Amino acid sequence: MxxxxxxxxxxxxxxxxxxxxxxxxxxxxxxxxxxxxxxxxxxxxxxxxxxxxxxxxxxxxxxxxxxxxxxxxxxxxxxxxxxxxxxxxxxxxxxxxxxxxxxxxxxxxxxxxxxxxxxxxxxxxxxxxxxxxxxxxxxxxxxxxxxxxxxxxxxxxxxxxxxxxxxxxxxxxxxxxxxxxxxxxxxxxxxxxxxxxxxxxxxxxxxxxxxRRDAEAILAAQIEQVPLLTPSPSTNHLPISPSSPIPNALTSNPPPETWTLKQILGTVSIRVVLLSYFFIVFLASSFDVLFVLFSYSAKKRGGLGLSDAKIAQLLMAGGVISAVSQLSIFPPLHRIFGTSRLYRACNGAFVLAFFIPLVLVVLPSSNTNGSLSGWEWGAVGMMVMVGRAAFLAFPLSMIALNIATPSPSALGSVNSINHILACISRGVGPALVGALFALSIKTSNPCRTGTWSGVKNGFSRVHYDDDDHREDHRPPALIVQASLPAPIPRSSTLPVSVPGTVEDSNSDGKGGSFQRSRRREEL
Missing domain, CATH: 1.20.1250.20 (MFS general substrate transporter like domains)
Structure with a gap:
């Protein structure tokens, strides 16, 4: 449920x-x-x-x-x-x-x-x-x-x-x-x-x-206000019983460890997801730039020759598709296929999105007046839909990074590193792909840009799927249990208590806890 x-x-x-x-x-x-x-x-x-x-x-x-x-x-x-x-x-x-x-x-x-x-x-x-x-x-x-x-x-x-x-x-x-x-x-x-x-x-x-620290401060203030010595026999003791949760709140949950940059980057599972996200951002930003360049460029230069209004309509349609897919289509797909399989599918969608322009360039148009034929418009529409479907890799990357992060005390730092890599990728990707597109037009070889991006896409998939060096942050007992040959259903989970967290019993969904269940199926 x-x-x-x-x-x-x-x-x-x-x-x-x-x-x-x-x-x-x-x-x-x-x-x-x-x-x-x-x-x-x-x-x-x-x-x-x-x-x-x-x-x-x-x-x-x-x-x-x-x-x-x-x-x-x-x-x-x-x-x-x-x-x-x-x-x-x-x-x-x-x-x-x-x-x-x-x-x-x-x-x-x-x-x-x-x-x-x-x-x-x-x-x-x-x-x-x-x-x-x-x-x-x-x-x-x-x-x-x-x-x-x-x-x-x-x-x-x-x-x-x-x-x-x-x-x-x-x-x-x-x-x-x-x-x-x-x-x-x-x-x-x-x-x-x-x-x-x-x-x-x-x-x-x-x-x-x-x-927890706020609760401890409140409890400490309350304890300071309790009189330790009073003449009244009814108040000559602290109103705290041995079974009170106060001692447990003050002593049973030590402060979480502070993760340094070296420790974060030294965690293989985090590096895998960070590197994969770098190339996902590279491909997404490159696709946006390449789509506009390809749509605007004249047909004789290997483009579609569309007007600004048509390009704007396609971009708006892509935005609507992206919003609908993330809100309505993504949740059931994620439940059915899981993070890893759906992530691979998004990578494959990027390959297809970069391949469609090559088909439009190579195959001759049935219209001689320079306008797009019916099948060409269909291919353009497919490119928009497939490209936006590939953007589902972004929420998947967030989920993967949350699972790979070994401690809640490192979440802010890990996401900061992730965003730094995204900024670098957004700066490098569009500039490089734009230069390659210009080179492909100059050399009359429009296949270069798509082929090169496909190679980078494959490199991203190789790193994401490299499980041989994944680190398992579960306790040793759970690692042994996970290695037993007895078959376990795909939907089963193994609870993991992350050091430094507090059990949160919010059953109404109004609070959050990072004490999550690690999936049996690794990313």
Whole structure:
């Protein structure tokens, strides 16, 4: 029987996740026009360079600080780190809207990136409130909120920038002419601040060791208030019986160990999942770039020659397919096939998605007027569906990483390392695939890009399926039990008590515990 979803905590975490992508993407529609008006830009051809520097400042500061936030959440709890991140995001985007010089914009963007460490912390929270019966319903929410935020943010930025020009009867103050991009930044900041307030008042701490330390502090304060010596015979003893849970709460659960970076990277199972995720992100970001390039390029250059409107419609359809598949199709598929088999299938879907453009290039079109024929549109539709189906590898990677992490005290740090690798992969993948696509057009060999990506996909599968060096973090007794020749049903589980955790008996699904059952079927 599936564990009920912790709806309250899940809603708060989704709202917290939604605030950051909105604040991040709200500047996209007007960033080029904003940079063009700066005094440092002498030539319009340099606009792209300076806009790229601003995004580089965000990414660099995020990479340099995200491990700190993740490891900090392992020590002081998830909730305070999420609050710091959201409040910092709200302040930084307001500063961006009030900036009139390039260095001010760069500092604001760098501050935004430096305080965007919630991605790893929220992932850790989702792991702590889920178990193997409901994780397939919880994990897709993370990527869904990011996608929704990337839709809402640009809409806010596009429709509310330069309000003095678009709504002259409402925004009559000279302030809106001096700072024409402040309004969208203010709206994005308000959403982040609202998320911060909701987190502050309604999010329960999910890190079990933090819950225990808070309980110990309360108990210690209560003990200090009990009079040890009183003249009354009815109160000459402490009102604590030997069977009281207080001594057990103070002594039976030692503080969790602190995992260092060396210890985390020294765990083979974590390295396997991290490396596999690096290539999954590489393939996903490369596919997005390759799809747009392939759709836009003229047919004589090996593309489809589609208009901007058609490309936008295909991208929107892909977004809808992705949302529906993650919310409705992914949970039953995960229950039927499990993490490992479904992950391999997603890798195979990437191979097919990269192969379809090669078929469209090699096979001749039945239309001579340059438009796409019926079978070509069918192939394009299949490419969109298969490509978005392959994106189910993202929630699967989150589940795999949660299982591979040996201790709840390492969840924040491990997810931070995972995000750092994702940032690097998103930077390398699109640039490299774009260069290969240009090379394939130049050499009249459009097969190079797809073939090369397929090789990388195979490399990702090899590393993910390499079980010969997997480390088993279960207690020795369970390892011996698992090695017995007696057949065990596929659905059976072996309970594992992770050192430093507290047994959580929340039967109503409103709390989370990382004391999960390890699957008999390894990843």
């Amino acid at each position: 599936a564990t009920p979803l912790p709806k309250k905590i899940l809603f708060v975490l989704c709202l917290a996740r939604l605030g950051e992508p909105i604040a991040y993407s709200v500047i996209f529609p007007f960033i080029n026009s904003l940079v063009e008006g700066l005094s440092i830009v002498k030539d319009k051809s340099h606009v792209g360079f300076y806009a790229g520097l601003l995004e580089g400042a965000f990414s660099l500061s995020e990479i340099l600080t995200i491990y700190f936030w993740g490891s900090l959440s392992d020590r002081i709890g998830r909730k305070p780190v999420i609050i710091i991140g959201l409040s910092g995001t709200a302040v930084s985007i307001v500063c961006f809207g009030l900036s009139t010089e390039f260095y001010q914009l760069a500092l604001s963007r760098a501050l935004n990136g430096a305080l965007s460490g919630n991605v790893s912390v929220i992932k850790a929270c989702l792991a702590e409130i889920s178990d193997e019966t409901n994780e397939s319903r919880i994990m897709p929410m993370f990527n869904l909120m990011w996608s929704i935020g990337l839709v809402i943010g640009p809409l806010i930025g596009g429709y509310t920038s330069k309000p003095a020009e678009k709504f002259p009867t409402v925004f009559t103050s000279p302030f809106w002419k001096i700072y024409p991009y402040f309004l969208p930044c203010l709206i994005g900041s308000s959403i982040a601040f609202l998320s911060c307030l909701v987190t502050l008042f309604f999010l329960s701490e999910t890190l079990q060791s933090k819950k």
